[in-house]
Amino acid sequence: MIENLVIVESPAKAKTIEKFLGKDFQVKSSFGHIRDLAKKNLGIEIENDYQPKYIVPDDKKAVVKDLKKLAKEAKLVWLASDEDREGEAIAWHLMKELDLDPKKTKRIVFHEITKEAIQKAIKNPRSIDENLVNAQQARRVLDRLVGFELSPVLWKKVKPSLSAGRVQSVAVKLLVEREREVLNFKSESFFKFTGFFNTKEKSELKADIAKKIKSPDAAKELLEKCKTADFKVSNVVKKPGKKSPAAPFTTSTLQQEASRKLGFSVAQTMAIAQKLYESGKITYMRTDSVNLSTMAIGSAKNVILNEFGEKYLQTRNFKTKSKGAQEAHEAIRPTFIENQTVSGTDREKRLYDLIWKRTIASQMSDAQLEKTTITIDISNDENKFVANGEVLKFDGFLKVYIESTDEENEEETKGLLPAVKVGEKLDYKSIQAVERFTHYPPRYTEASLVKKLEELGIGRPSTYAPTISTIQNRGYVVKEDRPGRERKYSLLLLKGNQINETTKTETTGAEKNKLFPNDIGMVVNDFLTDNFEDILNYNFTASVEEEFDQIANGKTGWSKMIDKFYKPFHKNVEDTLETSSRSVGERVLGDDPKTGKPVTAKIGPYGPMVQIGSKDDEEKPRFASLQRGQLLETITLEEALELFKLPRELGTYEDKKVVVSIGRFGPYVRHDSKFVSLKKEDNPYKIELDRAIELIEEKREKDRKKTIKVFDEEPELQILNGRWGPYISYKKKNFRIPKGTDAEKLTLEQCRDIIEGNSKSEKKTKAKKTTTKKAKTKSKKKS
DNA sequence: CAGTGAGCGAGCTTCCGCTTGACTT
Numbered sequence: 001m002i003e004n005l006v007i008v009e010s011p012a013k014a015k016t017i018e019k020f021l022g023k024d025f026q027v028k029s030s031f032g033h034i035r036d037l038a039k040k041n042l043g044i045e046i047e048n049d050y051q052p053k054y055i056v057p058d059d060k061k062a063v064v065k066d067l068k069k070l071a072k073e074a075k076l077v078w079l080a081s082d083e084d085r086e087g088e089a090i091a092w093h094l095m096k097e098l099d100l101d102p103k104k105t106k107r108i109v110f111h112e113i114t115k116e117a118i119q120k121a122i123k124n125p126r127s128i129d130e131n132l133v134n135a136q137q138a139r140r141v142l143d144r145l146v147g148f149e150l151s152p153v154l155w156k157k158v159k160p161s162l163s164a165g166r167v168q169s170v171a172v173k174l175l176v177e178r179e180r181e182v183l184n185f186k187s188e189s190f191f192k193f194t195g196f197f198n199t200k201e202k203s204e205l206k207a208d209i210a211k212k213i214k215s216p217d218a219a220k221e222l223l224e225k226c227k228t229a230d231f232k233v234s235n236v237v238k239k240p241g242k243k244s245p246a247a248p249f250t251t252s253t254l255q256q257e258a259s260r261k262l263g264f265s266v267a268q269t270m271a272i273a274q275k276l277y278e279s280g281k282i283t284y285m286r287t288d289s290v291n292l293s294t295m296a297i298g299s300a301k302n303v304i305l306n307e308f309g310e311k312y313l314q315t316r317n318f319k320t321k322s323k324g325a326q327e328a329h330e331a332i333r334p335t336f337i338e339n340q341t342v343s344g345t346d347r348e349k350r351l352y353d354l355i356w357k358r359t360i361a362s363q364m365s366d367a368q369l370e371k372t373t374i375t376i377d378i379s380n381d382e383n384k385f386v387a388n389g390e391v392l393k394f395d396g397f398l399k400v401y402i403e404s405t406d407e408e409n410e411e412e413t414k415g416l417l418p419a420v421k422v423g424e425k426l427d428y429k430s431i432q433a434v435e436r437f438t439h440y441p442p443r444y445t446e447a448s449l450v451k452k453l454e455e456l457g458i459g460r461p462s463t464y465a466p467t468i469s470t471i472q473n474r475g476y477v478v479k480e481d482r483p484g485r486e487r488k489y490s491l492l493l494l495k496g497n498q499i500n501e502t503t504k505t506e507t508t509g510a511e512k513n514k515l516f517p518n519d520i521g522m523v524v525n526d527f528l529t530d531n532f533e534d535i536l537n538y539n540f541t542a543s544v545e546e547e548f549d550q551i552a553n554g555k556t557g558w559s560k561m562i563d564k565f566y567k568p569f570h571k572n573v574e575d576t577l578e579t580s581s582r583s584v585g586e587r588v589l590g591d592d593p594k595t596g597k598p599v600t601a602k603i604g605p606y607g608p609m610v611q612i613g614s615k616d617d618e619e620k621p622r623f624a625s626l627q628r629g630q631l632l633e634t635i636t637l638e639e640a641l642e643l644f645k646l647p648r649e650l651g652t653y654e655d656k657k658v659v660v661s662i663g664r665f666g667p668y669v670r671h672d673s674k675f676v677s678l679k680k681e682d683n684p685y686k687i688e689l690d691r692a693i694e695l696i697e698e699k700r701e702k703d704r705k706k707t708i709k710v711f712d713e714e715p716e717l718q719i720l721n722g723r724w725g726p727y728i729s730y731k732k733k734n735f736r737i738p739k740g741t742d743a744e745k746l747t748l749e750q751c752r753d754i755i756e757g758n759s760k761s762e763k764k765t766k767a768k769k770t771t772t773k774k775a776k777t778k779s780k781k782k783s
Numbered sequence: 784c785a786g787t788g789a790g791c792g793a794g795c796t797t798c799c800g801c802t803t804g805a806c807t808t
Contacts, residue, residue: 147798
């Protein structure tokens with residue numbers, strides 16, 4: 001017999017709370033939502049006032065069964081899910097699904113997991129807030145309607161299996177628009193002047209001209225003037241400055257800093273944080289709150305006093321800046337701030353260290369600075385040289401933590417400037433004018449995209465990482481490195497009354513771990529923005545959020561709000577299906593000089609391609625796939641024609657032709673009707689016969705080693721050596737050999753057992769099938 | 784490992800937000 005059953009969302013949380021509450025309370029977890037809309041069709045009865053059809057998903061059946069049993073036995077059930085829209089809905093679903101007696105059920109909330117907070121919550125129960133639940137139902141139904149009506153339009157008009165949604169489609173749009181800004185950016189060059197001066201005290205003073213000098217001629221002219229000019233210090237300004245620490249981590253800021261400082265992807269960060277959370281080392285990692293509990297501030301205070309002394313202490317309460325924050329939890333912080341380090345893997349330690357430092361720094365003193373600006377006049381020109389210096393007077397929080405930025409050209413660290421007096425004359429040692437270039441806005445990283453989405457109020461802490469994965473899995477976007485290109489720039493140097501001009505080279509535009517939209521992402525984005533402008537609007541989420549708030553405040557009925565949205569939306573879907581044509585991003589590039597036929601680029605059944613001629617021609621059109629880094633919207637006729645230079649005949653080997661081409665699985669060499677894939681470093685347009693023969697021989701050698709064992713009585717069954725070690729091939733199907741078995745010693749009987757066992761487990765679960773599928777499409781794209 | 788083409792077949796794909804496993808290909 002249980003006195004009290006408390007239900008929270010997370011098992012780790014349940015464990016902690018149970019300790020606070022004592023033996024009269026049993027604390028269990030619902031593992032998030034326990035019900036969802038039925039997956040078949042819409043799961044919504046449109047004609048019946050948008051009545052949702054809720055079901056318990058398969059993976060939640062056991063949880064529900066368990067909770068139901070305990071709830072029956074308990075005298076009182078306490079629904080302690082989070083204090084936000086989703087949490088309220090979870091409590092409501094539990095109420096319904098577990099068939100709880102309202103007289104025996106209480107709803108409680110707390111947003112920090114401390115003994116006091118929980119005991120206080122137990123003393124102040126309330127009932128379920130139906131309005132807030134309705135706001136969640138509206139959110140859920142709207143997302144389902146948008147996702148499940150838009151995606152099928154894409155299947156028909158662009159390509160099967162694509163997806164669209166309120167969050168992911170906007171994420172892709174941000175990337176596509178940024179990419180176009182980059183592609184259309186016209187870089188301009190200018191000259192940046194830097195002077196090195198001697199002061200009276202024989203030290204060097206470095207100063208810049210802030211104005212960008214536009215042309216080489218103007219730069220030369222100004223340098224000429226400098227030859228004969230007098231340089232005089234016209235102003236020295238010293239003023240104090242300060243820097244304040246950043247707020248403690250939320251999900252989004254943790255992802256950003258872990259990306260910048262530790263190089264983790266957002267998914268990695270979340271997986272590592274989850275481990276730290278489960279082992280009780282940090283507080284909950286999916287949060288939009290910057291708030292710390294009074295207890296946490298207290299422990300931080302003690303740590304700072306012990307480690308750094310009173311001068312370094314300055315406790316603060318931070319307020320959230322982000323739109324739509326629901327603040328059901330605390331900020332992400334160490335559970336026990338006294339623990340400066342923790343046990344665990346290297347990555348866990350590093351992430352914990354980051355969280356510890358950020359938390360401690362947030363309660364430390366401002367850093368005090370002294371900023372110095374020295375202005376130097378040029379006697380025969382209006383431009384001025386300016387030197388900026390910064391001296392740290394007191395380090396404060398900088399002792400433990402410095403926040404990083406996304407800016408690519410990090411400003412040089414400014415140090416102490418030499419002492420000069422106003423009116424002092426300076427001689428130049430040298431003055432240089434370096435050609436610089438304006439730079440396009442930076443492409444997004446995973447983390448900077450999350451930051452942008454959060455600013456727009458789109459997505460939630462629990463969905464940032466999955467959204468980033470989805471848009472990559474759908475092929476809308478790739479995360480990759482791209483090499484830069486060489487660029488020449490000129491350098492004018494004035495020294496010893498002589499001006500020298502030199503040309504130098506540098507690499508520019510190299511990208512690391514950036515998100516690039518693919519052609520399919522661009523085509524889908526254009527199709528959606530053309531036809532469903534409202535939903536792709538950056539303010540769509542913000543405006544529906546306002547309406548959800550109205551529902552939460554009891555000012556609107558939820559189905560009324562949905563109806564107002566759905567009627568015109570659904571009509572738009574039907575009109576688009578009827579009137580818009582297929583969208584494959586087709587562009588006409590020009591005419592093929594050899595045949596005079598038109599050359600076009602578009603998305604084909606196997607990805608972006610170029611084509612000579614059309615399918616109505618007598619002769620079949622020729623096709624070629626675009627290469628990595630090429631885009632439908634930027635490819636030129638010349639680049640397209642280059643792609644048709646395959647297949648190439650390299651010559652003959654052993655009296656048979658050797659041909660190189662690109663197929664479905666990447667570049668290959670064909671010889672004697674056998675195919676050999678090219679290696680990464682081989683270029684199909686440049687490869688020569690010698691190298692091709694080398695590859696053919698390599699493949700032959702591998703094939704020789706391939707067969708481990710065959711059985712005379714069963715020729716269809718073979719033990720082979722593959723990419724992932726030995727395996728059994730039988731009737732065109734492959735079977736894994738269990739770990740630790742010696743493949744060479746397997747008997748026919750054992751092989752049959754393995755085949756039997758595998759085909760049974762193959763049928764096991766549906767989830768397994770889908771993962772296999774995903775993995776396959778992934779490896780296809782890579783090859 | 785196998786496979787190297789350019790829309791037949793039948794049926795499936797898909798959303799966002801809560802939460803953690805059970806899977807390795």
